[in-house]
Every structure is written in structure tokens, then in C-alpha cells.
Amino acid sequence: MKILIAKTAGFCMGVRRAVEMVLEAPDKHEGPICTYGPLIHNPQVLGLLEEKGITVCDRIPASGHGTVLIRAHGVPPQAKEGLREAGFQVIDATCPRVIRVQTIIRKHAAKGYASIIIGDRDHPEVVGLKGYAGDNGHVAATLEELQQLPRFEQAIIVAQTTQNTRLYDAIKTWASANRPHYKIYDTICDSTEKRQAEVQCLASQVDAVVVVGGKESGNTQRLYEVARNSGKPAFHVETEEELDLDDLGQFRQIGVTAGASTPNWQIKKVCRALESAPYRRVVGWRRTLYRLQRGLLLTNIYVALGAGGLSYAAMHLQGLRHFLPHGLVAILYVLSMHLLNHLTGGDADRYNDPGRAQFYKRYKWPLAFMAIAGGAGGLGIAMGAGLLPFGLLLVMSLLGLSYNLHILPPFLSGGRYGRIKDIPGSKTFLIAAAWGLVTTVMPALSETGRLGPDTLAVLAWTSSLVFARTVFFDLLDMQGDRLVGRETLPIVLGQKRAMDLLKISLVLLVALPAITSAIGLSTGLGFFLVIIPMALLTVIVAHEQGKILPGARLEFLAESHFILAGFIGFLWSLIVTGKP
Ligand code: SF4
Structure with missing residues (x-):
């Protein structure tokens, strides 16, 4: 089955702006913090906000204290005033595009115009907009309702920002012909227009469309309407549990889109479930292969094999032999650290990859045993290689173990940076440094006892490649990481800058091994390894263009690059030296 994602x-x-403002509120504003009405229609997000002490306030109390955030839909001005009078500090997270419509209505209401809002009477945005119209605000959900309204002397027509563009076009045509003196404003948000136009186009390319989002969400309902009107089978689901996978497994191509308040991890969960749909029907090698692929990823065995592949390539770049002990150390160290990281700090997995979170909960003890045995095995082999590699691996293992633990007491850390994990961007840099040391520096130290420019050049290549891989996975997990307060590099830099940095790093990485080979700092293998960053860049661009979905396939492809590096190193060695 092919899945196309809008x-x-x-x-x-x-x-996104409102969610970020709410998540930052506990650090910036006086507590307790609450939102006026649910921030978005997603019980998981609301549950998490509650865990962080951010509650929902549904009505204005007689008196209160702390901070109230107005959500993206906005509220009537009277509600804002009422909250202030009750004693709250009010933070306005109303979307700037909704504020524009509120301003249009407020200005015209002051001049005596009637305001006609085309939208859903009970939708919070419409309730808020009507509040700006004073006594002369009217709501029409359909053309017929508009036709039944009295003919006003002067009036404006605006649309709810998430209104159906076709309906509003029909309303504009009728009003221009029958109420030419009315002022009509184009207030449908371009995000809504683009979303609806894309689902129409998507529907023409696929056999069925799945729309993900809250059943209460107006814009999701409209996307579903557009998908259904396309004539293709359309399904509106809030979670992956509502998918009829046996039924959906029949389609060859499925399009997935989602409403404006649907978090990424919700879309990912639906995509993962759809990805598995064809394998429910087929038995045999394809199903076994899919399960094997997912199993290798969940247990981190595949990423550990990748460390082995990278170690093999790094050793041959440096002209070193004796791969086995060093490769095994790299495999066991990476396996142990990645398992421990998921076991002790997997809170973001609940959102980014709930299947993984469940797997770690279910197989906690066998996975913990694997992590400890892997770590101990790696240290044992390193000891055989010498005191220096053993000491280096021990320090790296201790650093890895303490990553999620509180090292500094709150009075020294100010309550914020008590763990290494709390240092913004630390995860990305530490993973890259640890992989670089274990795959490149340790074999060099064990074999030659020195750290020359050749090793440093290869270290720059291996650690930068792992840096790029980690930034890419962090970009995929941004929303879940933000919710649990993880400050990964993409969160610190912002999505666009992190993506630009990732692409620039990969372009530079294409040149690095070729240059080091050309100037004799590494073996000729460098000329062939240019393929690795190029291939990773291709996968990232294909994902950006929606050609590869977030899910097991994308993860598997991204992790395969290090194994490919090892394979290229193996072929090169066999051809050039006649030995593996
Ligand atoms: S759909 Fe548009 S107007 Fe509505 S919250 Fe999103 S960006 Fe703002």
C-alpha cells in the first residue's frame, strides 16, 4: 500500500503558536496557569498539560489569581475583561489571523455596520467574533440562512477563518448580486484554503482518504467534507484505533490529511497503523519481514548494527585492521546506551512513538538485561584492548548512564539544569560525540596508541554524520519533545533553521571524505563514502516532499546508511586489498 501524506x-x-505559548507559560508567568477553554481537542495533550499543572477553566469565576491563556480561536472582548476583573493576568494567544477578523468587525461595528459572520454558531471563534459586533452581529451557517436575514442598510460579511472556501465563494457571488452595498472581506485563513485545496488534489491521486483530527474540530470536519465530496471513500478518525484496517488494507493508495489542531504524533500513529494494514491480510515473508524490521528498530539492534557498520568504514578510512574487537565494542556500547535511554527517559515516546513506549513498558526487564549485558560486554572487550580504550569507554558509559539522572541538586541548578539532559541541544551533540569516539577514536588508540590528524579527520566525518542523523530524528519528534519539555537542537533553533543546518551539514559531509582521501589523510575509501551523506540527504528531501512517511520505513531507511557505509567499506577492502 502506498500512503501519501498532505x-x-x-x-x-x-x-502551534498557542501551544508554544502555553508550554512556556509556567517559566514566564505567575502560576497557577490555566487556559480559557480546552487548548486543542486532544485528550492526550490536555492530560499532559494537566500533569504540568496547566488546567482548563471553562467559566469566569468571581475571583481568581494566576495566569489565564486565551486560546487561538479568541474570545469575546467581554470575556477578556471579565477574566482581568476576576484578578487573572491574561495572556492572549489568539491567532493573529483571527485578531485581524476581530479588528475588522470592531471597526465597522463602531461605525454602525451590521456584521454577518459566515460560520458555525457555536464554534468558539464565531462566539468570540460575535462579541466584537456588539448588538448588531449575525451568524449564518449556510446561504439560505444568509438569505433569511433582513436587508441591512450597511453591513459587512466575514467568514470564520476555517470556513469551507466553496461555500464562501457561493455566498460572495450571491451577496455581490443581491446585496451589492455590503462590504465582503476575504477572511478564510490561507492555511485553511491550502489544506482544502490540497485534500482535493490528494483525493484525485489516491483510492481513499483518511482525515485525522478531533470530531469537534470545525476545520477537520470541513476537510472530511471536501474529501467526501471528491467521490472517493473518506474516513474521519480521531485516533488510529478507529481505523478499520481490514477494510483499508484493500486500497492500493491512501491519502492522509489532518486538521489544524491535530498534533504530528497523532498523524504518525495513524500512518504507522496504515503502514501495517496490508500485513494483516498477507501471511508469509512480507509480513515476517515487516515484523523483523520493526523488531530490530524497537530493540535498537538495528541502530547498534549501524554503529558496527560505521566503525568498519571508519577503521578502513584510517587504514586500521582488526575490526572485530572494536566493531563489537561499538555495537555493544550503542545498543546499551540507546536501550538505557529509552528505558529511563522515554517520556517523549508516549507521544512520538506510543508503540515503542508500550514495547519498553512490556519488555522492561529483558530490555534492561540486554542493556546491562551489552554495556558490560563492551567494557570487557575494551579492557582486552588496553587501559586507555577501557578508561575512555568507562567514562562514556558513566556519562551515558547519568544523562537522565539528576546530578546537581535544585539549589545549585536553579531547578532547570540538574541533569545533562536539561542542557539545551545536549542530546544531539553527546550522541554524535559518543558515536565518533567509539567508532573512530577508540580503534585508533588501541591499534596505534596515538591520535593523529588522520583520526581527527575521520572523527569529524563520523560524528557529523551521526549529528545529522540525530537532528533528523529530533526534527520528526519535535512536537512530542516540546510537550515533555525536551530542548533538542531543532527546538532550540526552530524547525526551519534546524532543517537548513541539517542540509548544509550533509552537503559539507559529501565533500569531507573525498578531500581527506585526496590529500592523503585517509585511504581511498573516502571517495566512495560520498554516497552516504548524499543518500541520507535524498531520504530527507523525499520525506520533506511527502514521498516517505514518518514511520518504520523511514526510520529503517535513515538507520540503514551506517550499515551501507560498512558494506561499501567491505567491498572496497575486498577489491583493493583482497581482504575484508
Ligand atoms: S487556521 Fe488559520 S486562523 Fe485559524 S488558528 Fe490556524 S492559522 Fe490561525
Whole structure:
């Protein structure tokens, strides 16, 4: 089955901005913090906000204290005033595009115009907009309702920002012909327009469309309407549990889109479930292969094999032999650290990859045994290689073990940076450094006892490649990481800058091994390893263009690059030296 995902699926600018403002609120504003009405229609997000002490306030109390955030839909001005009078500090997270419509209505209401809002009467945005119209605000959900309204002397027509563009076009045509003196404003948000246009185009390319998002969410309902009107089978689901996978497994191509308040991890969960749909029907090698692929990823065995592949390539770049002990150390160290990281700090997995979170909960003890045995095995082999490699691996293992632990007491850390994990961007840099040391520096130290420019050049290549891989996975997990307060590099830099940095790093990485080979700092293998960053860049661009979905396949492809590096190293060695 081929799954195409809409580029516009997921949080729009206004919702993302509101979510970020709410998550930052405990650090910036006086507590307790609450939102006026649920921030988005997603019980998991609301549950997590509650865990962080951010509650939902549904009505204005007689008196209160702390901070109230107004969500992206906005509220009537009277509600804002009422909250202030009750004693709250009010932080306005209303989307700037909704504020524009509120301003249009407020200005015209002051001049005596009637305001006609085309939208759903009970939708919070419409309730808020009507509040700006004073006594002369009217709501029409359909053309018929508009036709039944009295003919006003002067009036404006605006649309709810998530209104169906076709309906609004029909309304504009009718109003221009029958109420030419009305002022009509184009207030449908371009994010909504693009989303609806894309789902129409997507529907023409696929056999069925799945729309992900809250059943209460107006813009998700409209996407579903557009998908259904395309004539293709359309399904509106809030979670992956509502998918009829046996039924959906029949389709060859499925399009996935999502409403503006649907978090990325919700879309990912649906995509993962769809990805597995064809394998429910087929038995045999394809199903076994899929399970094997997922199993290797969940247990981190595949990523550990990747460390072995990278170690093999790094050793041959440096002209070193005796891969076995060093490769085994790299495999066991990476396996142990990645398992421990998921076992002790997997809170973000609940959102980014709930299947993984469940797997780690279910097989906690066998996985913990694997992690400890792997770590001990790696240290044992390193000891055989010498005191220096053993000491280096021990320090790296202790650093890895303490990554999720509170090292500094709150009075020294200010309550924020008590763990290494709390240092912004630390995960990305530490993983890259640890992989670089274990795959490149340790074999060099064991074999030659020195650290020359050749080793440093290869270290720059291996650690930068792992850096790029980690930034890419962090980019995929941004929303879940942000919710649990993880400050990964993409969160610190922002999505666009992190993506630019990733692409620039990969372009530079294409040149690095070839240059080091050309100037004699590494063996001729460097000329062939240019393929690795090029291939990773291709996967990233294909993902950006929606050609590869987030899920097991993408993860498997991204992790395969290090194994490919090892394979290229193996072929090169066999051809050039006649030995593996
Ligand atoms: S759909 Fe548009 S107007 Fe509505 S919150 Fe999102 S960006 Fe703002």
C-alpha cells in the first residue's frame, strides 16, 4: 500500500503558536496557569498539560489569581475583561489571523455596520467574533440562512477563518448580486484554503482518504467534507484505533490529511497503523519481514548494527585492521546506551512513538538485561584492548548512564539544569560525540596508541554524520519533545533553521571524505563514502516532499546508511586489498 501524506497536515501557525505559548507559560508567568477553554481537542495533550499543572477553566469565576491563556480561536472582548476583573493576568494567544477578523468587525461595528459572520454558531471563534459586533452581529451557517436575514442598510460579511472556501465563494457571488452595498472581506485563513485545496488534489491521486483530527474540530470536519465530496471513500478518525484496517488494507493508495489542531504524533500513529494494514491480510515473508524490521528498530539492534557498520568504514578510512574487537565494542556500547535511554527517559515516546513506549513498558526487564549485558560486554572487550580504550569507554558509559539522572541538586541548578539532559541541544551533540569516539577514536588508540590528524579527520566525518542523523530524528519528534519539555537542537533553533543546518551539514559531509582521501589523510575509501551523506540527504528531501512517511520505513531507511557505509567499506577492502 502506498500512503501519501498532505504537506499541510497538522498544526497550523496559530495553533502551534498557542501551544508554544502555553508550554512556556509556567517559566514566564505567575502560576497557577490555566487556559480559557480546552487548548486543542486532544485528550492526550490536555492530560499532559494537566500533569504540568496547566488546567482548563471553562467559566469566569468571581475571583481568581494566576495566569489565564486565551486560546487561538479568541474570545469575546467581554470575556477578556471579565477574566482581568476576576484578578487573572491574561495572556492572549489568539491567532493573529483571527485578531485581524476581530479588528475588522470592531471597526465597522463602531461605525454602525451590521456584521454577518459566515460560520458555525457555536464554534468558539464565531462566539468570540460575535462579541466584537456588539448588538448588531449575525451568524449564518449556510446561504439560505444568509438569505433569511433582513436587508441591512450597511453591513459587512466575514467568514470564520476555517470556513469551507466553496461555500464562501457561493455566498460572495450571491451577496455581490443581491446585496451589492455590503462590504465582503476575504477572511478564510490561507492555511485553511491550502489544506482544502490540497485534500482535493490528494483525493484525485489516491483510492481513499483518511482525515485525522478531533470530531469537534470545525476545520477537520470541513476537510472530511471536501474529501467526501471528491467521490472517493473518506474516513474521519480521531485516533488510529478507529481505523478499520481490514477494510483499508484493500486500497492500493491512501491519502492522509489532518486538521489544524491535530498534533504530528497523532498523524504518525495513524500512518504507522496504515503502514501495517496490508500485513494483516498477507501471511508469509512480507509480513515476517515487516515484523523483523520493526523488531530490530524497537530493540535498537538495528541502530547498534549501524554503529558496527560505521566503525568498519571508519577503521578502513584510517587504514586500521582488526575490526572485530572494536566493531563489537561499538555495537555493544550503542545498543546499551540507546536501550538505557529509552528505558529511563522515554517520556517523549508516549507521544512520538506510543508503540515503542508500550514495547519498553512490556519488555522492561529483558530490555534492561540486554542493556546491562551489552554495556558490560563492551567494557570487557575494551579492557582486552588496553587501559586507555577501557578508561575512555568507562567514562562514556558513566556519562551515558547519568544523562537522565539528576546530578546537581535544585539549589545549585536553579531547578532547570540538574541533569545533562536539561542542557539545551545536549542530546544531539553527546550522541554524535559518543558515536565518533567509539567508532573512530577508540580503534585508533588501541591499534596505534596515538591520535593523529588522520583520526581527527575521520572523527569529524563520523560524528557529523551521526549529528545529522540525530537532528533528523529530533526534527520528526519535535512536537512530542516540546510537550515533555525536551530542548533538542531543532527546538532550540526552530524547525526551519534546524532543517537548513541539517542540509548544509550533509552537503559539507559529501565533500569531507573525498578531500581527506585526496590529500592523503585517509585511504581511498573516502571517495566512495560520498554516497552516504548524499543518500541520507535524498531520504530527507523525499520525506520533506511527502514521498516517505514518518514511520518504520523511514526510520529503517535513515538507520540503514551506517550499515551501507560498512558494506561499501567491505567491498572496497575486498577489491583493493583482497581482504575484508
Ligand atoms: S487556521 Fe488559520 S486562523 Fe485559524 S488558528 Fe490556524 S492559522 Fe490561525
